[in-house]
Amino acid sequence: MAYQEVTKTSYGSRLGNSLKGILTGLVLLVAAIVLLWWNEGRAVKVSKMLKAAETECVDVASVDSVDPALEGKLIHATAVAKTDEVLTDPD
Secondary structure, eight states: OOOOOOOOOOHHHHHHHHHHHHHHHHHHHHHHHHHHHHHHHHHHHHHHHHHHHHHHOEEOSOOSSOOGGGTTSOEEOOOOOOOSSOOOOOO
């Protein structure tokens, strides 16, 4: 013969478990909205900073000499880095 155990859950217990699930879902929903709001705010701030940097950036044609007029300004320069030494990173 097979042994079978039957348990009964009261109406109040089922209702309590349902309310716990609903409250957990609401807390997670609020947390998700807050995190999305925070992340989007950071993305907007970064976008504004990049647009400001794009308008203020000065393109430097040559990096052979330092121009004192550009002191403290945001610059963009391109150059080839050459060395006869072997570069290593001990870490």
